[in-house]
Amino acid sequence: MPLGGPRHRTILTHLLLTPGRVVPVDALIDSVWNEHPPATARTQVSICIAALRKAFKNAGCPEEIIVTAHPGYLLRLGRHTLDTAEFTELVTQAETAVREDRLPEASRAYADALRLWRGRPLAGVIGLRVEDEAQRLEELRLNAFEDATAVRLQLGDHQRVLPDLAAMVRRHPLRERARHQLITAQYRSGRRAEALETFQEGRRSLMEELGIEPGPALTELRDAILQDERSLSVPDPDGEPMPRPSPVGDPLELPPDVPSLAGRKEELALLGELLDTGGTTRAPATGLITGVAGVGKTGLAIHWAHSVADLFPDGQLFADLHGYDEQLEPTTADEVLSRFLRSLSVPAGQIPTEPEERAALYRSLLADRRVLVVLDNVRSYAQVRPLLPSGGGCCVLVTGREQIPELVAWPPRAWVRLGPLSTYEAVELLSGIVGEGRVTAEPVAAATLAELCDLLPLALRIAGARLASKPHWTVEHLARRLSDERLRLDELSQGESQVRASFALTYRGLSAQTARLYRRLGLLDVPDFSSWVAAALLDTDLYTGEQLIEELVDAQFLDVIGQDLSGHTRYRFQNLLRLFARERAQEESPEERHAVLDRVFRTYLFLATEAHRRSFGGDFSIIHGTVVPHRLPPELTDTLLARPLDWLEAERLSLSAVVARAAEAGMDEFAWDLTLCVLVLFETRNYLDDWRECAERSLTAARAAGNARGEAAMLHALGALEMRQRDFTTAYGLFTRALELHERAGEEHGGALVLRNMAMIDEMRGELDTAMRYSTAALEVFRAVGDRSSEAHVLNNMAQICLDRDDVDDAQRLSEESVRVSAAIGEGGARSLALGTHRLARVHLARQEYDLAEEALVRVIHIVRGQLDMLGLAHGLLALGEARMGAGRWEQARATLRQALEVAALVGSALVEGRIKLALGMAGRQCGDSQEARRNYLGALANFERIGVEAWIQRTRAALAELPDEN
Template structure:
C-alpha cells in the first residue's frame, strides 16, 4: 500500500514505512511531480518549480540525478513509477493514493450528495489534512502552491459546517466557529454560520450581539452593510423563527461548549463543554517524522474505535517528548470534535510537587463544564464522573510529564472513542500490561535532524560561515534536543556571537556550559529531576556508571562496579532504564548518552572518595582477572606472568572455553583499553602492565596493531615504577614487536636491543631467546633475511637449552622460514617439518598454523603448487578456528599465488578479494594496495 502525502509534511509511505525522499531540492522535485500526478510535467516547468525562473542550464543534469535517486528510493513501491515522457516527467500512480487528489475527489462527491452523505464525505476529506500543505518544500513555487491549497481547505470546512447545520449536527460548532470568525472577521458566510450555531445553542442574545459587531466592522472597514442572506438570518433570529431549529438531528449530538443540555451522573447534574486546552505547537519542532507516523498509525489502526493509550512517549529529560506530543496533537486536533484536554502533571518539575490525580481531575471536570460546587470530593467518584462525561465523545487527552502509573490511571477516559498521549521520563509498565498502552521510546535526533534544527534556528548562512564550529556544536550535543535548544537560544539572542565561542565554552566547561539560572533551560538541572524517586543505591549506581571505563557496560562488570550481587544490580539498572537515564541495548549491555554520562560523572564526584575509588578498583580488577583467564584459554602455550589474586569482593566472569574467552575479549576490548587508562590515572602500575599482557593475544589475532603499541607503551611507562626487571624486558620486547608490525622497524630495533641488554644483565635466557626471534622479524622487514636467520638460530639454541618444546618449535619454524627466504629449501623443509611435529605433539594449534604457512611458501617456491595450496588451506582453517583474522589475511594473500600458478584464476581472485577486505578492515593500507595491484593484474 502506498500513500503520497502533500497535505502536511511531504512524504511517501510504503507498507507503513516512511520513504526517505532525500535532500530538500530532491523533495521539491517529488512535490512538483506529485501535485500534477498522472500528468506530464515539462522539464522546463519542473526546473522553474524547483530552482526558480532564473535557473542555470546545468541544473537539468542535477534534475536527472534527483529523478534517478527518487526511482531508487521507490524501487520496492508497487504501483508507483516515475516515467520519462516526451519533454518531461510523469508520476504514475492510482490517484486515490495521493491525499490531495483524494481530498478533491471526496469534496466533489460531497457537493453532489445528500446532506448526511456530504457530512461523512467532507469529514473524511478534511481528515486527510495533517498540517500546513507541502511542509518541508521551500521556494517560490512551493509557497504559491501552498497558498492555493490554503484557500481550498477553509472552503471545504465551510461546506462541512453548512451540511452539519442542515442535518442538525451542531455539536461542537460554537467554539469551532468562534475561532473561525476571528480568522475570517469579514467573511459573511462564516458569520452566518456562527449566528445560527449560537441561536441553536440557546444563545440568541449572543447571536444578535455578534451581528451588530459584524455589521459595524463591515461599515467601518468596507463601507457596506451585510448581504441580504445574513440580514434575513438576523431578522429570523429576531422573530424567533422556529424553523431555524432542527429538532430531530440525523445522528445523536454531543453537547457543545456552551450547551445547556445536562447529564445526571450519580445525582450530580453536569453541563458538558467542549474544551480546547492544547498549548500551541512548538515553533521550532524539527524531524521526528517516523515517530509522528507511528502515533498516527496507532490511532488509525485501532479496531472498533477503542481507546488508544500511548503511554511511552518516554525518554530522558530534554529529549523532546512534550514537543512531539504537542506537535502531533495540534496537527490532528480537528479529528477530536469532543475537545482536547491537556495537563502538565509536574512529574519531574524543579519547583512543584507532582500534581495529584484529584487535582488534575478537578481541572478536567471544570473544563468539561461541571460547576465547582458539583465536583465530588472523593477521588473515585470524581474519576467516575469524568469517565462518564467523556465516555461517548471523541476526545484527545494529553497527560504530560507523568511520574507514575498511579498518577495517570484515574485520568484515563471511559468509553471507546478517545485517544490519550502520555509523556514520561519513566516507562509506565502497568499501563502497558493493565490498559494495553503502546510504548514509544524517544531517542535523540538523528544527525540530519540535529543539523536541520540548528539551521532552522540560526539560519543556514550562519552555519556555512562557521562550518567547523557548527560541526563541534553538533558533535558535542549528539542530537540531544535540549542541549541544541540551549545553544541555539544563546546564539539566536546574540547574533554577533561567533559559534566558535560557544564551541570553545563547551570544550572548556563540558556539561557545565549548559547550566543556567533558570532550571528549565539548564541541562544539569533537568537531568537532576530524573533522580527523584530513585533509591540511594540506584542513585549511587547511576553516578558510578559515569566513571566506569568504556563506552557501555555489561551486567557482570556493573555488579563489580556497584559492589552488589548481580540480582540487585540488575534491579537497579532496570530502574535506571525505566527512568530513561540509561538504555538497555539488544545485546544486553547498558549505555547512556554522552551528556547524561557527563552529568553522572559530575554526580560521581559528590560521592565519598573512598566509595568512588573502591568501585573503580573493583571494576578494573574484574576486567583484568577475567581477561587474564581468557588469555590463558586462547593462548595456553604462551608464557605469561600471572597477576596477584583478586580481592575477595571482585568476582571475575567465568569463561568455560576458548570460544567464549575470545568472544568476551572481542566484546570487552574497548573496556579493557579504558580500564588500563583508569589504572594508569590512579598509578596502579602493576595493573597497567598486566592488562597489556592479557591483550597481546587478541591484538595479534585481530590485527589491532595500533592498540597493541599503545597498551605496551603504557606498560613500558608503568614498568619503570616496578621492581620486576622481567616486566621491563617484556614491555620493551612487545613494544618492538608492535612497532615491527606497524612498519617502523628502525624504532623496533632500539626497543629490542634494550630488551636483549636487560635480559642479559639479569640472566633471563627465556627473554633473550624471545628477543632474538623478535629481532629476526625486524631484519626480515628490513630486507636482510641473512641477519634474520642468524637471530632465529640464536633463539633456537637458547630455547633448546631451556628445554621448552613449544618455544623450540616456534624457533624451528622461524629458522625454516628465513632459510626458505634465502633459497635453502632443504634446511627450510627439515626445520619446518620438525616444528610441525612438535606443535602437533603438544597441541599448539597456533604454532601449527604458522608452520603450515611456512611449508606452503616453501612448496610454492619449489614449484609444487598443489602441495602449497594444501598447506595454505590447512593453515587458513586453523586460523579461522582460532579467530586469528590478522594471519588469515596473510595466508590468503600468499595462497593466491599457487592458485594462479595452477591456472585457477577464479579461486586466486576469491582469496585475494577476501584478503583485500581484511587488510582494509585492519588498516593495513600498504598490503591492501599490493593485493589490489595483484587483482588488477
C-alpha cells in the same frame, strides 16, 4: 547551464539540498556510488567539483559558489536564489497571514509558492537520499496545495478550485484531506450527489489499498451532507467562515504549541496510529512517549495534540502530573479528575467526593464523545488508571521519563521511545532560536555545539537562548565554552531551564543501590560497557548487576547499543548524563572511589589475561606485571569468555580507554600488563593504531616510574608493531634496547621473546647464522619456562631458516616438531598450529609435493578464517596460489592469488602484497598475459623497494628482465 554527466548532477544536487552547510566528501561518495565506491572515489569527486566550478564561472558567476570546507564542500548562495528556499518563505508568509486572518493575502502567497513547481522535483538524479528528499519535497507541495485550497474554500472560491482538486484526488486517492475539500467544494457548488459519490470512491480506495475505513472527518462530512447541515454552507461575502457552534462544556486546555519543533517526523507518524479507527475495539486509543529528561517529550506531545485537535470536536484535556517536579508533590489522579470534571461543565457541588465515583462519572461523560486527553510528566500507573476513558472515540497520550510497566502491558497503540535529534535537526532547532544567518555562517561550529548538547532539545534551547541573548558571541565561542567538560553542565544550567536540575529529579527517584551504580559508572571513562562491569563496580553478582543496570535503562540514564560479538548487551552514557554521573560520584569518599576503580581495573586485567590464555592455550608468549588480578567466579568467566577473541573485540575500545586511564594515573605495572594481554586481538584483527597508542602510553608511564621491565616489554611491543609494518631498522633498534633492559632486570623469558623476533628480522635480511643462533637461545628458555606456544613458534622460524639454506630435511623435521607441540596445546594452540602447518606446506612446496602442500594449506586457511586473522589468511592464500602454480593449474592459481591480494589490502603489509603481486605476475606470464604480468611485477617492485628487502627486489627485477619487450 550544462552540468556534465550524472555524477556532476548528483553532487550538485546534494550541495543544493543543504545550502550553506558542509557536505562531507564521504556523503558525496555514498550518493554517487552507493556502497561500492572505487578506490579513486575521492579524486573523482574533486574532479567533478572542479568541473562544476568551471561551469558556474563560464555561466558568468564571478564569485565562487562551491567552496571547500572541512570535511567536504559547501554551496554558498550569496546573491543567488534557490527555488526551495523561496517556496518555503512564501509558504511561511501564507501561514502567518492565515493566523492573522488575512486570507486574501494568504491565498496570493500560496499561489505564488505553487507556481514555482515544474514537474517532479530532482528528476534525472538518482540515489537513496535524493529519492527521500524528492518524496519530502513532493509532500511539502501537496501539503501547501491543501492548505491553499482550505484558504480558497474559506474565501468562497469553491467552484474555481474544483478542477484542480479533482485532478489532485485522481492522482492521490488516499489523501483524505484533499478528498474532504473536493466533497465540500462539490456540495457548495450544488453537486450533492457527486459529493456523496466522491465519498464512496474514497471509501473503496481506502478499503482496497489499506483495509481501513475513512477517518472521522470524512465520515462526519458525509453525515453532515446527508442531513444538509447549515455549517456546510458557503461563508459570508466578507470571507469569514461560518463559526462552528461549540457545545457547552467542550474544554480546550492544550498549552500553546511548541515554536520551532525540529525533526520528529517518524515519531509524529507513529503517533498518527492513534487515529486509526479501522479496528473494532471500544477501548480508547492510548499512546506513550518516554525518554530522558530534556529530550522533548512534552513538546512533541503538545505539538501533535495541536495538529490533531480538530479531530476531537468534543474537546482536549491536559494535565501536568508533576511526576518529576522537585518543588511539587506528584499530582494524584483524584486531583486531576476533579479538575477535568469541572472542565466538562460539572458544577463543583455535583462532583462526587469518593475517587471511584469521580472516575465513574468521568468515564460516563466521555463514553460517547471524542475527547483528546494529554497526561504529561507521569511517573506511575496509579496516576493514569482512573483517567483512562472507556469510550473508543477518545484518545489518551501519556508522557513520562520511564516506561510504565502496567501501561506497556496494556499495550499502547503507539509507544514512542524518544531519542536525541539528528545533527541536522539539532542545527535546525538552533537556527530557529538564534537565527539562520548566525548558524549557517558557522556550520561546523553549529554541528559541534549540537553534539556537545547531546542533541537534546532542552540543552539545545538553553544554548540557543544563550546565543540569542549575547549577539556578540559567535557559535564557535559558545562551543569552546561547552567543550570544557568541567564547565559544560554549569553552562547548560542557567536561568529557569537547567539541564542539571532536570537530571537531578530523576536521580533522586532511583533506589539507593541503583544510584550508587550510576555514580560509580561515572568514574569510568569508557565508551561502553556490559553488565559484568556493573557487578564489579558494586562487588556483587552478575544477576544483580544486570538488574540494576536495566533499572538505569528504564530511567533513561543509559542507552542500550545492542548485542556485542560475545552475545552480551552493551550500554553507554550520553555525554551530559556521563558528566552528571561523574559529579554525583563525589558523594562517595576518595577511599571508596579508589577502591572501586582498583577492583574494576583488576577485573579488566583478569578477564584480558584469561582471554589471552585461552587464545594461546596457556599463559604463553607473554610476561606479566606485579598487579594481582581480581578473579571472577569460574562459571561467570566461562560465560564471558566462551569466545575469548570475541570478548576482546567487544571490549576493545574500553580496554584501550582503561590502559590510557591507568597510564595517566601512574599505574604503570597495570598499564603495560594489560597492553600485552590485548595484543593478541590487535595483532590478529590488525588494529595497529590501538596497538601503538596503548604501547606508547604504557611506555611513557613505565619510563616515568623507572620501571625497566615494563619499559622493555613496551619497547618489545612497539618493535613488533614496526616489524609488522616492515620497518625492520626501527624494529631492530627497539628490540636491541628492550633486550638490554630485560637482561638488566634478569627477565629471561621476556628476553627470549625479544630474541625470537630479532631472529625473524635477521632471517628476512638473509643473516641466517645470527637468526639461527638467536632462535636456538630463545628455544632453550621457552622449554625451560614451559612456554609451549613460543616453543612451537621458534621451531617454525628455525624451519624457515633451514628452507632458506636449502636444508629441506631439517626444515621438515622442525616443522613437524612445531606442529606436534602446537597440537599438544589443544584448542588454544590453533594460532601456532596454523603457523607450523603453513611452514610444513612450504616444505612440501620445496619438495614439489603440490597436492600435500594444498592439503596442508586448506587446513591453515580454515583455522585463520575462524579467527578472523587477515594476515594469516593472506599468507595462506598466497601459498595456496603458489601450490596451484606448481601443479600447473595457472588460471585457478590466478583466482586464488587475486583473492589473496584483496585480503592483503585489508592488512596493509607491503611485503605480503609484493609477494602476491610477484606470484600473480608469474601466473599472468604463464597464461600469456604479458601486460598483466608486467603490471604486477612493477607493483611488487614498488612494494619491496618501499621496505628495502633486497632479496625480493632482485627476484622481481630478474622476472621483469625475462618478459618480452613491450614493442
